[in-house]
Amino acid sequence: MLYASATPNQKRAALRAGLASGTLQRYPGAFTPLTAPLIEQLGFEGVYISGAVMAAELGMPDIGLTTLSEVAERGRQISRMTELPTLIDADTGFGEAMNVARAVHELEDAGVSGLHLEDQVNPKRCGHLDGKEVVSADVAAQRIAAAVSARRDSDLVIMARTDIRGVHGSSTEGLAAAVDRAKALEAAGADAIFPEAMATLEEFAAIRAAVQVPILANMTEFGKSALFTHQELADVGVNIAIHPVSLLRIAMGAIERELGLLAESGTLDGAVERMQTRARLYELNDYAAYSSFDEGVFNFEVPGGATHA
Numbered sequence: 001m002l003y004a005s006a007t008p009n010q011k012r013a014a015l016r017a018g019l020a021s022g023t024l025q026r027y028p029g030a031f032t033p034l035t036a037p038l039i040e041q042l043g044f045e046g047v048y049i050s051g052a053v054m055a056a057e058l059g060m061p062d063i064g065l066t067t068l069s070e071v072a073e074r075g076r077q078i079s080r081m082t083e084l085p086t087l088i089d090a091d092t093g094f095g096e097a098m099n100v101a102r103a104v105h106e107l108e109d110a111g112v113s114g115l116h117l118e119d120q121v122n123p124k125r126c127g128h129l130d131g132k133e134v135v136s137a138d139v140a141a142q143r144i145a146a147a148v149s150a151r152r153d154s155d156l157v158i159m160a161r162t163d164i165r166g167v168h169g170s171s172t173e174g175l176a177a178a179v180d181r182a183k184a185l186e187a188a189g190a191d192a193i194f195p196e197a198m199a200t201l202e203e204f205a206a207i208r209a210a211v212q213v214p215i216l217a218n219m220t221e222f223g224k225s226a227l228f229t230h231q232e233l234a235d236v237g238v239n240i241a242i243h244p245v246s247l248l249r250i251a252m253g254a255i256e257r258e259l260g261l262l263a264e265s266g267t268l269d270g271a272v273e274r275m276q277t278r279a280r281l282y283e284l285n286d287y288a289a290y291s292s293f294d295e296g297v298f299n300f301e302v303p304g305g306a307t308h309a
């Protein structure tokens with residue numbers, strides 16, 4: 001009740017153990033805190049916290065407009081809801097080295113298990129769009145080195161994302177640049193690499209061969225990568241797969257359809273069977289545990305006779 005019983009450090013250790021396990025770690029994005037226990041109950045290994053979702057929910061494009069405080073607060077809200085490790089999107093680190101260090105402290109305090117920092121210039125954009133630009137290898141490495149030296153819990157996972165693959169027009173050049181950049185980020189101390197916008201499984205395999213640390217696959221819909229299965233990703237040595245925006249897209253698809261029905265017919269009676277029930281919602285909120293806690297506290301004898309139950 002109230003919050004996860006696992007401590008931030010235990011969850012960080014679980015994230016590390018998962019990445020080292022040889023089994024693909026599956027991290028759907030919790031688009032709202034309430035979805036975190038659902039992800040846990042369905043047997044996934046962890047919860048992703050997406051910057052694109054946060055920006056979208058606040059009515060903004062994903063171009064680095066969300067603030068560190070907003071992102072940290074969302075990290076805290078989601079992390080408290082689950083025993084699973086959480087991996088949060090820290091975009092470009094909210095500035096350069098000093099800002100990155102501050103971001104690491106705030107996110108650490110928010111209880112997340114890991115974070116990824118990318119090598120885009122500001123303003124950044126979605127990794128699956130065209131026209132992205134990246135900083136030099138030196139600046140990208142500085143961001144990672146700053147994050148690594150700032151963390152106080154050595155189990156916090158610092159993952160380096162590179163967007164360089166999509167910056168180059170040709171796929172051969174793009175992949176070669178991504179391989180070089182992945183090596184430089186690993187040398188800077190990254191615990192894991194997130195090669196963004198890989199076009200094929202072979203490209204993931206090339207990154208796998210280039211570094212020793214675990215690698216991530218971003219299975220975002222409507223992007224540059226096809227939606228490979230977990231098995232296909234595991235077979236080329238990917239360690240963790242995220243589905244960052246999927247739950248938002250699913251929910252928004254349903255909302256748009258049902259809202260249209262309400263506008264058209266004046267009632268949602270026909271949609272009720274497709275809705276999550278009140279009982280299921282209360283189960284996810286652990287409502288019963290709060291009621292019994294309350295009874296335990298308030299079930300007492302008042303001097304003079306009356307019982308409050």
Ligand SMILES: C[C@](O)(C(=O)O)[C@H](CC(=O)O)C(=O)O
Binds near residue numbers: 049053126221244
């Ligand atoms: C992973 C990502 O950084 C995110 O914010 O969730 C996005 C996802 C998306 O926009 O589809 C990304 O840049 O890939």
Ligand SMILES: [Mg+2]
Binds near residue numbers: 050051052062091
């Ligand atoms: Mg993002």
